[in-house]
Amino acid sequence: MAKERDQHPTNKDKKLLVGVIWNFSTELKLIFMSLLVIFTLATLLPFTPSSFSLSASDFRFCISRFSPALPVNITSTTAVNTSPENTTEPEILDRVLDNGVIKRTFTGHGSAAYNFVLMSAYRGGVNSFAVIGLSSKPLHVYGHPSYRCEWVPLDPTQHPVSTTGLKILTDWGYGRIYTTVVVNCTFPSLSAANSGGNLILHATTGDPSLNLTDSIPVLTESPNSVDFSLYSSPEKKKKYDYLYCGSSLYGDLSPQRVREWIAYHARFFGDRSHFVLHDAGGIHGDVFEVLRPWIELGRVTVHDIRDQERFDGYYHNQFMVVNDCLHRYRFETKWMFFFDVDEFMYVPEEKGTVSEVMESLEEYSQFTIEQMPMSSRICYSGDGPARTYRKWGFEKMAYRDVKKVPRRDRKYAVQPQNVFATGVHMSQNLQGKTYHKAESKIRYFHYHGSISQRREPCRHLFNDSRVVFENNPYVLDTSIRDVGLAVKTFEMRTIGDRLIRTRQ
Known part of the structure; x- marks a missing residue:
């Protein structure tokens, strides 16, 4: 029997081959069907419309989806049409100077910023x-x-x-x-x-x-x-005596601080005044509700300038905004003020009213206003802690920084018909004189950072006339605090109790 098996080895091979084919019959059917589809497509492609034609690059893309990733050390090249009509001389970016230095050049393409x-x-x-x-x-x-x-x-x-x-x-x-x-x-x-x-x-x-x-x-x-x-009658009566041009307002501003600021200055400047505010994202819903009563009275105008954020300029394009305000309203007001919403104008009682001060400065096209820096972190608790927290911000933030510095920032006011362009702290493009020594007549109190805090500002309470806090000396200054009751009364008489529930 062994000898008979040796004489017919092919029978065993045939059985093995049949077994292999039988075991992999499903896979072989798939392979044959795939080949049949590919050959069928190759036969029909020449007869299909050009809009449905497939290129060799399409086949390469399909095949690449199933091919293994290339090793990281393999580089590929892309075919480039080098026909004479499409070939341009490459620009030489480097050249060697006589002293051996390699001169590099830079070639711009497209536009990095608009011309205007x-x-x-x-x-x-x-x-x-x-x-x-x-x-x-x-x-x-x-x-x-x-x-x-x-x-x-x-x-x-x-x-x-x-x-x-x-x-x-x-x-x-x-x-x-x-x-x-x-x-x-x-x-x-x-x-x-x-x-x-x-x-x-x-x-x-x-x-x-x-x-x-x-x-x-x-x-x-x-x-x-x-x-x-x-333009032909400069002495013609203006629509306003005083107009405020505000800088770009941005961030999560405190509605209560804005409420206090507008009520204070509406009283300070009087009925013939107007306030122009520029919304760069800071006049959110809660702040607008504070401004709404004053807008309805015609005392406030809001400009939506959020679109300017697409163009990267200094401080939300503050300089452009104040210049627009200058030229838009220059013939509508006698005086134009430029300062921020965390700053409060003040005229000492012995100097009279704001109108008397402005009359004394009529010969000047511009005057600057000295800053009184106030702490927005420490508060005066002379009324007791419980009553202090119910006070308005400028009533309790009553400590003034008296640290000696070479110079503090100033704000300013102008007679706008004499000004060609303006800045943030003063104008350098005007005709006429500028007055820089008005600190005895008018000044402003600056509560830096208080407007952007939507919380109770008082974190440290003191009841002393002099305080040293974090190595800075402060003195109690109640100039603005003393008019708190008058400002609240003015607001109630002007717009009622609409804002009485305003939150921080």
């Missing part, structure tokens, strides 16, 4: 305009951008006129990606026929490698829309 970002434009006189916006700060540092203004009358019988625009960089040294630019357009001669027209700003980059000019329509005046008496 328009916020507003206003007529500033019979033949002058002001355009307020942002521009790329590197462009102004390393280039020579320029501006040209063109007035195109709506009346076809009148010819367009052009003039060179005078640019004023109000935040020089503070700008970030963008810097604030105020362009003054003064035309030597401009018709006062009040027939309407369009102001075009031609902004040229001044880039030596790529000098471009953007023509930007910035202002349109319809016929008979301009009151030229505003």
Whole structure:
């Protein structure tokens, strides 16, 4: 039997082969079916429409989905069309100077920042305009951008006129990606026929490698829309005696602190005053409810400027915002004040009222106001702890910092018709005199950081006239505290008890 098995070895092999095929019959069917599908597709592809055609790269993509990942040390190359019509000479970025130094060059592509970002434009006189916006700060540092203004009358019988625009960089040294630019357009001669027209700003980059000019329509005046008496009669009575131009408001502001600030200053400046606030995200729902009664009375105007956050300028584009406010309202008010919502103006009783102080400063186009720094962390508890916590913020934050410093920040007020552009702490572009010694007549108390705390500000209570806290000396100053009751009474008489339940 053994000999018979040796004589017929193929029978065993055949049985083995059949067994293998039988065991893997399912897998073999799948392989044959896959091959059949691939060959069928290859046969039908030439006859299919071009929009449904598949390229070799598509097959490679499909195959790559099933192929193992390449080792990290393997590099791949991409085929490049090197036909003569598509080939360009590569730019040489490096060159060796005579002294052996390798000179590197940098080639810009696209736009990193806009040439000009328009916020507003206003007529500033019979033949002058002001355009307020942002521009790329590197462009102004390393280039020579320029501006040209063109007035195109709506009346076809009148010819367009052009003039060179005078640019004023109000935040020089503070700008970030963008810097604030105020362009003054003064035309030597401009018709006062009040027939309407369009102001075009031609902004040229001044880039030596790529000098471009953007023509930007910035202002349109319809016929008979301009009151030229505003500019020809400076003595004409203004709508307001005092107008407040606020900086960008941002963050999670305290509704109670805003309530106190607006009530205090509405009383301080009187009925012929107005407050312009700029919302950069800080006037959330609770703060707006505090402002609503004053808006309804016509005492407050809110501008939503949240869109400016797309352009990275200093302090939420504070310089651009105050310049817009200056030119928008310059002919509506006699005096314009610039300070923040954590700062309180104050006139000593012996100096009279705010109107008497302002009358004494009429010969000046601008005056600066000295700061009285107050602590927003320590409070006066002379009324007892329980009553202290029920007081308004400026009533209990009564300790003034008396540490000697070379100079503190100042705020200011201007007669706006004499100012061409302005800043945060003062204007450097005006006609007329500036007065810097008004501290005996008017000053402001600064409660730094108190406006951004939505909680009880008092963490440390004292009942002394002098305090040393964290190595800083403080003295008790009740100047603002003493008018607390009068401010609360004024609010109640003016808007009622609508805000009595305002929370921190």
